[in-house]
Amino acid sequence: MPAGCAHGTCIVLDDPAGDDNGPGSYRYPDNPAFGAGSFDLRKFSMTREEDYWVVSVTFAARVKRASVFVSRDDRRDLFMQTVDVYLRSAKTSPAVGMKHFDSLPGRGVAFATGQAWNRALVLSPVPGLLREALDKTFPGARDVYVPRKVRISGHRLVARVPVSFMGRGRPVAVSVLILASRFSPSFDLIDRARGRLAPEGLVMPVEKSAGECRLDDAGGMACHFSGCAPCGGHPNVIDLLAPAGTQEDILSSYNPFSGEKARLPLIAVSQPDKE
Numbered sequence: 001m002p003a004g005c006a007h008g009t010c011i012v013l014d015d016p017a018g019d020d021n022g023p024g025s026y027r028y029p030d031n032p033a034f035g036a037g038s039f040d041l042r043k044f045s046m047t048r049e050e051d052y053w054v055v056s057v058t059f060a061a062r063v064k065r066a067s068v069f070v071s072r073d074d075r076r077d078l079f080m081q082t083v084d085v086y087l088r089s090a091k092t093s094p095a096v097g098m099k100h101f102d103s104l105p106g107r108g109v110a111f112a113t114g115q116a117w118n119r120a121l122v123l124s125p126v127p128g129l130l131r132e133a134l135d136k137t138f139p140g141a142r143d144v145y146v147p148r149k150v151r152i153s154g155h156r157l158v159a160r161v162p163v164s165f166m167g168r169g170r171p172v173a174v175s176v177l178i179l180a181s182r183f184s185p186s187f188d189l190i191d192r193a194r195g196r197l198a199p200e201g202l203v204m205p206v207e208k209s210a211g212e213c214r215l216d217d218a219g220g221m222a223c224h225f226s227g228c229a230p231c232g233g234h235p236n237v238i239d240l241l242a243p244a245g246t247q248e249d250i251l252s253s254y255n256p257f258s259g260e261k262a263r264l265p266l267i268a269v270s271q272p273d274k275e
Helices: 127-137 189-193 247-251
Strands: 012-013 039-047 053-057 066-071 074-079 081-089 108-112 119-124 151-153 156-162 170-182 262-264
Touching: 012 170, 039 066, 039 170, 053 081, 119 156, 247 262
Parallel strands: 108 262
Antiparallel strands: 012 039, 039 053, 053 156, 066 074, 081 119, 081 170, 151 156
């Protein structure tokens, strides 16, 4: 346990440098908005402060904003990362969520046998739109918290999560996924009214080959990460909180022919309380 942490009041985990390449082959889009190291997770922490958990995600490079079209008529300055945090609490009950083995939509991964999560947090540049999309596309949406405010602090994204959302007990296991955010014409009102809002979970895909990366396209930005090999059923995860030397094997464990997804572990962060 890190110095200065009382029992169960904080989680601090480091991630290896230079592994922001998914299963080992992913490459950044060719655009200044995707600077080297900007998706390279270096540290994750959760610290209890009275009625909140403060969640901090640190990257190798400074977090920057880019001007993007959220819809055809809505341009905003936003950060480009999306961060998923999957948690298992010390004590489980209906009040702290059901057990889930699937990730959120568009991630292209699932969780290993015995590695279920019951609470998830998502740090997103478009929290209102993501909340709407999850409510329409993910059966376990009630177990997902999307902070309405995410603060940029140098290399970090920081958000606050109510303790009441986490339920009784402290987190005992965690998984952190770094993804690229996708902005799409499906955010327009007519498409949202037809129920076509972001079935890909607002996550940028990874494709076989690099292509033109334009953020100034009002019809939907064309950027994507590249280098899936083989493609089809591959993860859209750029970096994963994992011990050194394990990420490539974990994210390569998918089967493009059967559709079996890569299976992720949760990392134990404390001993569960005795029931």
